[in-house]
Amino acid sequence: MSFVVQQPQIVVLLGLSGAGKSTLMRCLNGALVPQRGRILFQGMNLHSSPRCRRRCQYRMGTVYQNYALVQRQTARQNVLKAFVSTRPWLASFLPPESGLQAQALAMLDLVGLREQADQRVDLLSGGQQQRVGIARALANHPALVLADEPVASLDPQTGQAVLNLVRQLQRRLGLTVLVSLHQPHQATTMADRIIGIRAGAVTFDQPSEAVDPGLIKALYDQPFS
Structure with missing residues (x-):
């Protein structure tokens, strides 16, 4: 192939x-x-x-068939996981900086879910969960x-x-x-x-x-x- x-x-x-x-x-x-x-x-x-x-x-950013989200976390927290590999090791134990928080919100806004940013994803519909997945995939440009x-x-x-x-x-x-x-x-x-x-x-x-x-x-x- x-x-x-x-x-x-x-x-x-x-x-x-x-x-x-x-x-x-x-x-x-x-x-x-x-x-x-x-x-x-x-x-x-x-x-x-x-x-x-x-x-x-x-x-690369990947969108998965089964969403691959942490169900007990919010939409924003799931998008923020895209930045884990970009932060220094010690910083990973601290809350994400305001710049990353703003970037996660911008990604959720891009897919039409800014108002659902702080809802747990297990309370969202399947289509909304996949939009969160798309936002996470795009977060690192x-x-x-x-x-x-x-x-x-x-x-x-x-x-x-x-x-x-x-x-x-x-x-x-x-x-x-x-x-x-x-x-x-x-x-x-x-x-x-x-x-x-x-x-x-x-x-x-x-x-x-x-x-x-x-x-x-x-x-x-x-x-x-």
């Missing part, structure tokens, strides 16, 4: 569950080490050393945002609203976003570019407007070899 993302855009990895999208995402964010091949990020080999991996991870099946746990209407938000933020902030999805209609409505993934291989890599029903049918209908 090989592809390159070189400019601010939304790239969707599209394919059936089990096609290898989530495994690829975990390799990209450093959670897994690929058995072969390389992942180059801003000129660095992501997995060349622990130090290099940490440097790359600092420049990442060069790359990874979103692994970000709406799989949401109903269709709420999920579409979250995808619309991601699209709006991508345009507003000039982000590079890589999203994995398994619903073709979601991919075609939000992506600039779609990469079809099947059994761990790229079956097509096309601008969204060039992805026709034939490509989608081939991606989903052919049996695995």
Whole structure:
């Protein structure tokens, strides 16, 4: 599998569950080490050393399918966790500085949740929790945002609203976003570019407007070899 993302855009990895999208995402964010091949990020080999991996991870933001939030903490506290790796070790035992507090609030404002900043996330709806996840992913102004099946746990209407938000933020902030999805209609409505993934291989890599029903049918209908 090989592809390159070189400019601010939304790239969707599209394919059936089990096609290898989530495994690829975990390799990209450093959670897994690929058995072969390389992942180059801003000129660095992501997995060349622990130090290099940490440097790359600092420049990435990840949005998770299951939100990955601390349920008993507030929306603001969850966003502040994005800054843990940026603070000196001793400072991590102290409350975050006012500048970081303001930045967390700004991120929540960006996703429409400033008024819910001090609510525990377990009292928020699923769509609101995913917005908190997006705010946390954007807090460090990442060069790359990874979103692994970000709406799989949401109903269709709420999920579409979250995808619309991601699209709006991508345009507003000039982000590079890589999203994995398994619903073709979601991919075609939000992506600039779609990469079809099947059994761990790229079956097509096309601008969204060039992805026709034939490509989608081939991606989903052919049996695995």
